[in-house]
Amino acid sequence: MDTGFAGRRLSRGRLVRTAGRSGFVARGVLYTLVGVLALRIAFGDGGEQADRQGALHRIAGQPFGSAMLWALAAGFAGMAVWRASTAVFGEAGRKETGSRVLSAGRAVFYAFVCWATAASAAGAGGGSDGDAASRDWTATALGWPVGRWLVGGAGLALLGIGVAIAVRAAQRRFLRKLDTAAMRPRTRAAVTAMGVSGNLARGAVYGAAGIFVVLAAVRFDPGRAKGMDGTLRSFADSSTGPWLLVGVAAGLVAYGAFSFVSARWRRFGGAGA
Template identity: 60%
Template sequence: MTSSHTHKWGLRNGSSTGRRSRAPGEAEGKRALAVTGRAGFVARGVVYVLVGVLALRIAFGDGGREADRQGALQQVAAQPFGKAMLWLLVVGFGCMAIWRGSRALPAKGPKNKVGSRMLDGGRAVFYGFVCWGTASFAAGTGGSSGSDAKSRDWTASALRLPGGQVLVGLAGCVLIGVGATLAVRALMRRFLRRLETGRMSRRVRQVVTGLGVGGGAARGAVFAGVGVFVLVAAIRFDPHQAKGMDATLRTFAHTPAGPWLLVAVAVGLVLFGGFSFASARWRRL
């Protein structure tokens, strides 16, 4: 009986020791993923700030560059050490894809829901394409077309498929829904749940909240606007009706509100870039 008891105690103690021996490795892995995620948020912030600045220039009559990711990359490339900065963005977007992909993997815990994992998986794929496109631009082997041309090309290809008109219409509805969801969640301040607000001072929390509300609402408006044009392209069976981020932003300047609506959205995109930087600092990763 003593031998049996000792044997069982030894198994329990051995498994506990095994857990302790794995703990440092698990902790290091989590820290590495946290650093990866923060690098991704910084890269996202850089692009949104630049897109917002380009949109502001369009609103005030300087429409030389496209207000989308392509235009932002061109802005970066034009700076001193622009090539090195572009490759840093490649690394950042790659990090974001890896971090989102890690969150899409099954794990223990009530917060690891299937819907959340699927959403993170989709984001991982998206940032993978962003990383690839940025790398192609940095290497000079591709990425010459802007969001408007890509949107028309993708829409035209989809419309040629069997049932393509329905697929494009559904894609437009999804984008509208995503945009509305982003805006509503921002206005409800749902993003605060994912931030370590306890580590912020009162003033910093107010600033971060303003960045998240204004930036998230503007980002949602752009997504919804792109979705509306995709839906119109499906209804009219005309791929030229589809617009990317640049053309959508320019459309805001031709509303009854005049260029001031575009100014508001552009400022909001800059704010979202600032919120991305805040997420790199205070996001729970």
């Protein structure tokens, strides 16, 4: 192999890995803040949205908030670049078409999150309220000829994603993507606990949001659809009182911590490396 080509390939691989690690750090910050905001709601201080917008608003209100938001946007840009590279080159030797399509979808998602975060940093806002956006989208879709079926399908897809995340968490499949051999036994146990609880919490949020969208389709009522903030608040209104929300919120904080861990121990094979 040509030495210059090999050097460029190695350099590209390092840049992509650095981009991926910065993305995991940014994701960790976001989920940790959302979890903390959800905990505040559970304990009676529910003035702020427990979603991406609420987290960005909280960061913007801190000293050097704008600089912190720009750093966060750079991290999400890095995540988008890494996901795009895994869509093209595969990840850790995985060549399945489904895996690449999923990576492409994640790249688009993180590109949007990057744009919204940059908009907040520039003072242009980072998008509309999550609950309002969900209701608006649902109302628009329900007005289409087959809108009821599309909305119902979207709700079932969200529910399916939530169940899949929870099942994979129970199976501890996330450990396959981490360099667990480099961890001490106690570190691995802690990382496993973070990954299981964090992904179960994410699964619960996705699943509950999907159920609300399905209800919106069944009852032809867009007001039934909820974003992350509304979904989390619904946990506090359950028969368990605020304790279900406390558990889910603590899980989201754990997922934030798991994201930081992933920045350190994630395997970044493939991606042109």
